[in-house]
Amino acid sequence: MTRLSKRQEEAVWRKVNGAGLGHEVLKEELMDHLCCAIEQRISMGEPFVQAFHAAFADWGEDEMKNVETETISLIQSNRFFMKKMLISLAAGLFLLTTTLFSMQQDPPSGLPLKGLTEVASGFGYRHHPILKQKKQHKGVDFKAPLGTPVYATGDGVVAKVDYDADGYGHRVIIQHDSEYSSVFAQMTSDVRVSAGQKVKAGQLIGHVGSSGKSTGPHLHYEVRKNGEPVDPEAYFSR
Structure with missing residues (x-):
């Protein structure tokens, strides 16, 4: 898979850092997650700028803050259990679950033109x-x-x-x-x-x-x- 350059990673970090999150470990988890998503898109042929904007379209500032809130809530509601876990593991688990729900879906099955179903030239x-x-x-x-x-x-x-x-x-x-x-x-x-x-x-x-x-x-x-x-x-x- 394509690896981001140092300058590209710095651009991702500035965007994550600008979301105003309070936990450094959570910011690092988000950084890793977003860099991987961008690298995957670049490997599929997208330029960095396009892959960058597409990745952050899924993870805007509100979404990042929601991840932080949910992670902290998970820790506080399960204090005894969570004492044995690193915050990075909790954040990573929440990120993975969120990504699976947001990215896994049925293939595109709709018709691009309403009321027109006749194919003039096939595959x-x-x-x-x-x-x-x-x-x-x-x-x-x-x-x-x-x-x-x-x-x-x-x-x-x-x-x-x-x-x-x-x-x-x-x-x-x-x-x-x-x-x-x-x-x-x-x-x-x-x-x-x-x-x-x-x-x-x-x-x-x-x-x-x-x-x-x-x-x-x-x-x-x-x-x-x-x-x-x-x-x-x-x-x-x-």
């Missing part, structure tokens, strides 16, 4: 309409009128918002958990989310366009499992 190898050669189609295409609203297909954090002139056009990538992500492409420039933002299933993220390598208005949609494209139709709950 797998096909004859590319522009390149005129057989290539793998990593997702599915929904043909829809220009400007049709596009919605998140599951809860998650926006990992990337960019523009790829030679392929995806205006693109949004949402990281749903440590395993699944979804890709929305060929949209208009009117993207409604930004990198690091938390989103909920059914939330508006953009509109159908014809940007990038496209022959007409449509939405290109992908589901990725551990970074590899899988057939999105296998996950739709119609």
Whole structure:
């Protein structure tokens, strides 16, 4: 896994230190937890700044203070037992439990376009309409009128918002958990989310366009499992 540089670790520490927590050991536990989360995102191809903001989108100052409050409450309510434990163990246990509940969820199963379920071009190898050669189609295409609203297909954090002139056009990538992500492409420039933002299933993220390598208005949609494209139709709950 990628290791953060000293300067990057200092940036994480300044952010944690600015939350105003009273326990140094708890701050160190949070520091370790956040550095690991950022390193994992960098290993998946995200730049540091984007991974930094995405990690702190899950752990804002209010969330950090809540962890401190819950940890202290756990210690005080179980004083005899907790005397035999280090505060770092209690904090680590609470962090692990919180992370498991927040990150483990079902794969993205919603439809990106409301009321439109017909797939114009499916997943797998096909004859590319522009390149005129057989290539793998990593997702599915929904043909829809220009400007049709596009919605998140599951809860998650926006990992990337960019523009790829030679392929995806205006693109949004949402990281749903440590395993699944979804890709929305060929949209208009009117993207409604930004990198690091938390989103909920059914939330508006953009509109159908014809940007990038496209022959007409449509939405290109992908589901990725551990970074590899899988057939999105296998996950739709119609």
